Amino acid sequence: MLEIKHPTVSGAAAEGNRQKFVIAPLEPGFGHTxxxxxxxxxxxxxxxxxxxxxxxxxALHExxxxxxxxxxxxDIVLNLKDLVLRSHSPEKVQLRIDVLGPAEVTGAHFGVNPDVEVLNPELHVATLNGRARFAADVTVERGIxxxxxxxxxxxxxxxxxxxxxxFSPVRRVAYEVEAIPGERDTASDELVVDVxxxxxxxxxxxxxxxxxxLRRLAQLVESLAEVSLPEGMDPAAASEIPSDLLRPIEDLGLSERPRNCLKRAQVTTVGELLSRTRLELLAIPNFGEKSLDEVTARLDEFGLALASGD
Structure with a gap:
């Protein structure tokens, strides 16, 4: 029987927005997994x-x-796609920019907004000649x-x-796996992840x-071997939603908008839905508070709830 070792995670000192993490010891082969x-x-x-x-x-079109x-x-659209933004709102946020030339329009011209931070205000957006005017509304959303x-x-x-x-704030990920020498049958993998x-x-x-x-997904798979109902599920609802959690989300009777948003985010089964938190659902494009309220209400009818945490 394979006895899984208990690895630890350690992080090297961060260099700006880059940091390396070491996970070890891992069973041979688990480093790449x-x-x-x-x-x-x-x-x-x-x-x-x-x-x-x-x-x-x-302007009427691009x-x-x-x-x-x-x-x-x-070109302006391409420049705006390079804005580094931190949004504190689960809803869409509209930023306003209005600049008169001559001027260089940068990310700093969006000003201060309580819901959105521009982390690269020096970003070049456009160049204005004479008395040209650059006025636009920019919509910012959270997503994955x-x-x-x-x-x-x-x-x-x-x-x-x-x-x-x-949407991804992660720009680069690389990993290396090195063998840790040991006695026979005690060799281990060391995983180094560079983020x-x-x-x-x-x-x-x-x-x-x-x-x-990954932990929530692993717990979902682990639950398939359990006879008992998932945590928080009312036994009376077992006849309506089976405990295998593999039924499609259509069984929840959701309206078209939240159902289509979930499918586009690769959430196709009840179990996959239960592995998501409220914040993760709100990060799905076009999935707003109304859709979230409908999903949580339907889950509540069956004695189910979304994953806890942010």
Whole structure:
């Protein structure tokens, strides 16, 4: 029988937004198993914030031109995608920028907002000549992974420009596995994970978030071998939602909007839904408070609840 060793995690001193973590000792082969799982989760599932929509006062679409502005709108959109943002709100936040030329428009021109911080105010956005005016509304949302502009619902607002959004605050993840020599049958793996973020979260915070996601998924798989009902489930509801947790989320009877949002986020079963926290659901694009209230209400009817924590 394989006896799993009890590894520890230690972090080296952070260098800016970069930090290395050592996980050891691991059973031979587990270094790559854990390292690959952490890397993929760090890059795809840590919540962050990004620009999702843009509307200029004096332009109707992304192929229009702004008088007196050196860059075309396509270049401005690319520049805005490089904004490093920290959002404290689960809802959409609209930022306003209004600058008269001659001037260089930067991230600092968004000013102070209680819900959104711009961590790279020096970022170049546009160059204005003469008395040109740069006036626009920028929408910031929280989410996970990547969201293409084409996946967003059509807006009725004239001049609204959807923007491709990379929400992930994790910029780079690399890992190495080294063998720790030992006596026969006692050799171990040492996993070194190198994490670099954009500064909106620290590498240790990103690692903790990824670890929490993997832990909840592992607990979900572990629960399949248990005869008892999941924690918090009313036995009377067992006939309506089976304890195997593999039934599709359609069985909850959700309306179209939250159901489609969950599917796009790869949440397709009741068990996968129960592994998510409120904050993780709110980070899903277009999944707002109303959708969250509906989901929690339906789960409550069956004696179920979302995962606890942030």
């Amino acid at each position: 854990v390292g690959n799982a952490l890397r993929r989760t760090l890059l795809s599932s840590v919540p962050g914030a990004a620009v999702t929509h843009l509307r200029f006062d004096e 192929f229009d031109t702004l008088q007196g502005v050196v860059e075309d709108i396509s 992974g990547y969201s293409g502009a084409e996946t967003r619902p059509a807006s009725s607002t004239i001049g609204d420009i959807p923007v491709d959004a990379l 670099q973020t954009d500064g909106t979260v620290t590498p240790s915070e990103a690692m903790a978030t990824a670890g929490g996601i």
